[in-house]
Amino acid sequence: WDGKAHSLYELAQAVLEDANPPRQYKEQPPWQLWDGLKQIYTTAPMPGKKHRECLQLIAHAGCCVLYADRDGVIRIEPDQSQQTEVEIGLSSILENAPKVEKTASLLQVECPAVVYTPAQEASQLHKGSYQVNGRLALHLTWNQAADITVTCEGAAVTSKALYASAGDLVLEGNGTATLTIAGKKLETSTQSAVAVVEDADENAVAETLDNPLITDLTRAMAVAQWVKGYLLRRNTYTCTTRGNPEMDTLDQIRLGTEWADRVPAQILKNTLSYSGGGLKGEM
Secondary structure, three states: OOOOOEEHHHHHHHHHHHOOOOHHHOOOOOEEEOHHHHHOEEOOOOOOOOHHHHHHHHHHHOOOEEEEOOOOOEEEEOOOOOEEEEEEOHHHEOOOOOEEEEOOOEEEEEEEEEEEEEOOOOEEEEEEEEEEEEEEEEEEEOOOEEEEEEEEEOOEEEEEEEOOOEEEEEEEEEEEEEEEEEEEEEEEEEEEEEEEOOOOOOOOEEEEOOOOOOOOHHHHHHHHHHHHHHHOOOEEEEOEEOOOOOOOOOOEEEEOOOOOOOEEEEOOOOEEEEOOOOEEEEO
């Protein structure tokens, strides 16, 4: 972590490349990133999470969706789906009607913007003794820090990749080695942007977001407004269908319910199974 602003596009590229795609994809990587991510910046260190979790944080901070298309290409882009006239009517649903889950009425969405400040002095992040018999590869984690240094007694550090909260090191030698990691721990403070729902119900609830990559109030407000629009769609429908293999996640359709014939809806999940006699879908 260097404290400088980096674009979400740059971070996404780094995460995807760190995931080590198969060799055949080196020239044409299996991902597509929205160019608008190049104009959205963060000063946050990337948290020590799984690759897919890091990509989800990046997508969320950019008001984008993360998904893999039918060709297996990983995509981070705004939700640009359009309402279609495709209908999933009651005649296609294997129950009387979709089951409905209604989320709580929304009062507001609060999105913190995180400020990261390194401590004035370096402190010990990790210290351990290791038995090295030729070559030893280590993956270590610690609290987020800046200006990280490595010292080792009893073995040579022949390779190291250091991040804000983790590191991959290779020790070479024979015998017991004492490894010490030091750095300036990162302290955090927050300010929050709040997107308020007008004329909210008296029993409405507030939603607080948690994305450590959001580091300025302008971006925090953009994300809060984006999430507010999503959460105001309060009804989630679940149904078993005759199977619709042409439907993809994020497609917008017209759904038949027991109250209306053509409710505008967006597909969040479409799972198909085949029993030998035909398709069955869970949507």
